Amino acid sequence: MTTPIMSESEVRAAVERELPGVRADLERLVRIPGIAFDGFDHSHVERSAEAVAELLRGCGLDVEIVRSGGQPAVIGRKAAPPGAPTVLLYAHHDVQPVGDLSLWQSDPFEPVERDGRLYGRGAADDKAGVMAHVAALRAYGDRLPVGVVLFIEGEEEYGSDSLERLLEEHRDEIASDVIVIADSGNWDVGVPALTTSLRGIVNLFVEVRTLEQAVHSGMFGGPVPDALTTLVRLLATLHTDAGDVAVEGLIGRDGATVDYPEERIRAEAGVVEGVEFIGTGRLTDRLWTKPAVSVLGIDAPATGEAPNALVPSAKAKISVRLAPGDDPKRAYEALRTHLEKHVPWGAQVTVTIEHDGSPCVIDASGPMFDAARSAFRTAWDGTDPVDIGVGGSIPFIATFQEMFPQAAILVTGVEDPHARAHGPNESLHLGEFARVCLAEALLLGKVAEVARD
Template identity: 45%
Template sequence: MAPEEIENAVRAGMPEAVEDLKRLVSIPSVAFPGHPAEPVHEAADLAEALLRSAGLPEVRQIPVEGSYPVVYAESPAPPGAPTVLLYAHYDVQPPGDPDLWRTPPFEPTEIDGALYGRGAADDKSGVITHVAALRVFNGSFPVGIRVILEGQEEYAGERLEAFVEHNPELISADAIVIADAGNPRVGDPAVTTSLRGMAAFTVEVRTLAESVHSGSFGGAAPDALAALMRMLTALHDDNGDLRVPGLPRGSFRGQAAAEEDFRATAGVLDGVSLVGSGSLADRLWASYAVTVTGLDVPTVSGAINAVQAVAKARVTIRIPPAGDPKTALNDVVDYLRQVTPWGAQVTFADYTMGSGYMAESGGRARAALNAAMERAFGQAPRDVGQGGSIPLVATLMRQFPAAEILLYGAEDDDASIHAPNERVNLEELRRTVTAEALFLASYGEQ
């Protein structure tokens, strides 16, 4: 197909693609513990149907131990053509506080050219990118196609790593497209060449057999919440740099957004400073970061006058691409043990870990993607890092060292992924679909 034919086919198919995305977003496929399993399976069923509609001859669901099924599809390569693996995930983050959403999180709503809803960007836009790009070819694909759509990336993506290691014959490809990334801004094309790894754990502090009256015992009885707060604040110095030994600052050769743009995107309030040292690129893409992502303590509305006996926190560590998640996790846990006050009893549990990623120099697939994105967006893509983690990527690198891994997608930095009011810009989605279809055609002709 000529590039103009591909572009016209994408435009003609976008109304159907947007309706399909709405159907996906309306399913609350949260794969976290405590959430119902039925919607996740419903999303898998719909993803399977969408891949069938794209003309793939083999589509099926494959069980994953301890997780939700992989939706798998395959079409053999034409003689002499390479094979491309397409990845995305159909599960989503929990919506959080519904009062913070301007529209209901699972009622997809179009506003000013964007579709709002949980998962609209992360990563159901990735599912639709693959489906809409494949539909362009009406079942006659220029390359071999393999597709894996994952069902528990947001909570326990490491479970797919074992699946990949045990089923290499289903996954192997010359190029691997991960549609779970995006551009710094709408219309500013980028390819992600660096991902931080991650580790996370839960820390529990106990000081008393049970909570006691703060009037009768406060001032002498050790407060578990106060102990936990002291431990967590000890992780950073007054500038916001980490105090944990063994976690040095790194450097990234690329350039991040300007500080004023970053402040606006992050919603930093007037008069509030950024934290840490080094360039923004260094801090966001090449250095360690530790964030407290949850606390189990009495709420303000439910507070009583008591010294707390127990307090818990969930802590996440972001790790530079070359860093080792297990070492970093051990460093942070050991440090928290050292700064635990008053002899409080502290335990650590619920560990998760995933490695980072640094791209090698680009080859034939990257050259084809560069040309495709330049045509779709009107300018050549640039290399960027991402502070987030996709643990599967490191596994794919180890398992298939000769494959080129390409990360891009429709999730621009203003898409509010993992936050209230998540949205995908529909024009950005169209450009991303166009780029993928152009890439598949060009890569197959080289």
């Protein structure tokens, strides 16, 4: 006999009951500085994985900590009731480095509430994603209407280098009918969203050399080019005068349908007064469906330490976001060709890749997507969810698409435009977090209902 699915009122009451404990456990996770980047203490990533494993065991799941040459991931499983589908719930427990501590208003690893937001590194990205899954599981307890597999990654912020190997090694264990990836965001506070496209990424380094060693700028400046000026001129070739990407061969397309007002982007990005936007076309296309090139850093003498000498070599890190439909390997070759072609004055140039990842487009149609929209609409008190693109990258979604082509992939998240993920003073809107937890719990019930119909 089929177990009755909890009613909407029962789910609401259960989620509300669990939220205080969920928040307390979220704060405990935020206190663990689990940074997977080189140069950081990775014992904290181990601690973070253990803490997540403990949370999942508390939900009655069979749990193991796994790795494949990288940082630890956590897999938790609970078998489906007879005839019910299985849902994979993804999030990640590692976090970004904090950067300049002086820019934080409070300790990044000591969660603090201010004006309805919980501040701390990972509070939004993505430990709240982990805890949204936990909240849904706790709400159902022993009445879970579907099977679940939780896959909580430990190096997403560092590029997910070992994720594909992990997925291959555990493919049979994690095979699911629906995949919920809780690592994106909503359209605004009070407006939920499903992410249906994401850009890909190519990060690379370009180094130019003009001299064997530094030489006196007065004695040789004039005919002899310094490497820093050479690098600046080379980087300037990446954009047209209007600010469009000038690299031949990168794909860009139109097609975003959501209106994103200029004033809102300026406010959310913190654009300084008087600064103009770059590029042409609709703003949503520039953000979601066209390539973007950014210079993330330059290795050269600091101004306070620079002698009066011509710089012999200079190096920049470039990040390129690729439009949906582009291929990162081909895009890297286009970038390398451009840089080698446009380097001025015969300088030596070396281009090396750091990492890449594929863009993706999701066909957000079908009964499981309808179920998600219905759950969101209920959790946000009748507000319809918006289908959005995201300018950022989650490359492994393409891997999930290739490995599980029959699964419906729902990209959700806890962030809002003011979350400041990856930046100082990252925060989570606690009211929105409560809605996310309710929406996910309702979604699990609706997925079970779809399977029974």
